[in-house]
Amino acid sequence: MARYRVGLQTRERILHATRRLVSELGVEAVTLKAITDEAGVGAGSFYNLFESKEAAVFEVVREAIEAVDPDPARAGTDSLDELVDAFVAFLTDDRPIARIYLQLAVGRGLTDADVGARTMRSHRWRVERFADAWRREDRTLTSAESQALAETLLAGLTGLGITALLDPDFDMRAHARRLLVRVRSPQPQPAER
The missing domain is CATH 1.10.10.60 (Homeodomain-like)
Known part of the structure; x- marks a missing residue:
């Protein structure tokens, strides 16, 4: 012991x-x-x-993400609003760790196969959590539709996160709220010709 x-x-x-x-x-x-x-x-x-310095860094990042997780027990009780708030909190409340995560994910993930694989596992897990929340919110969605909505929302949140890390005056929380409203109720698309 x-x-x-x-x-x-x-x-x-x-x-x-x-x-x-x-x-x-x-x-x-x-x-x-x-x-x-x-x-x-x-x-x-x-x-x-x-196994490496990067493994220790990813563990630090994982702990920072878990610290804001609305459903740490993975009971499937988190809502889209909670997941968006947690994403924003991770990227804005602990900027140095968020910056490190994005540097590893984008910079090293493109050139280091192990870092890239680890980043993709994390991304797939996050997409599944968001897609799950979509399905609980709107039971008419198919699995493919909820996955597509989750990918779209996460892409937008990631872009907002990059902006927030570059511009400390950027109000990521307000932009994330507007993004979620927009993705929840998109404007009708014009008919294809």
Whole structure:
């Protein structure tokens, strides 16, 4: 039991060090050595818990996302409004971690197959949560329709998030509310010719 507790404490020290360093310096400037020095652990202890620096960074991001999750038990009780609010909270309440996530997802995800696969798993999970909420809100939607609406909403929210990270005066919450209203009740499309 004591050994398990020591492992948990070591893990928490590594995550705390990772969170602090990437928030202050950015993911590219942080080295494994900086993390282990800050955490007061050896590289071997780090590698017993994480396969890479990126794995530790993704764990920090995962914890930040879970901190705002409206349905952490995954009971299928979250609404679209709650999911949108959680998305906005993640991107605006902890800007350094959100910035790191987007840097990894977009920058490294395009060039590093492991980071890209991890980002896509996260995206698919998020789409499924949003699609599930759509189906609970509108039982007439097919699975394909709710997936398409979820993808559209998430694409818009991601774009708003990028803008919010670049412009601290941008009111992402207000824009996200308008986006959700718009996606919920789209204007009729003109007939094709």
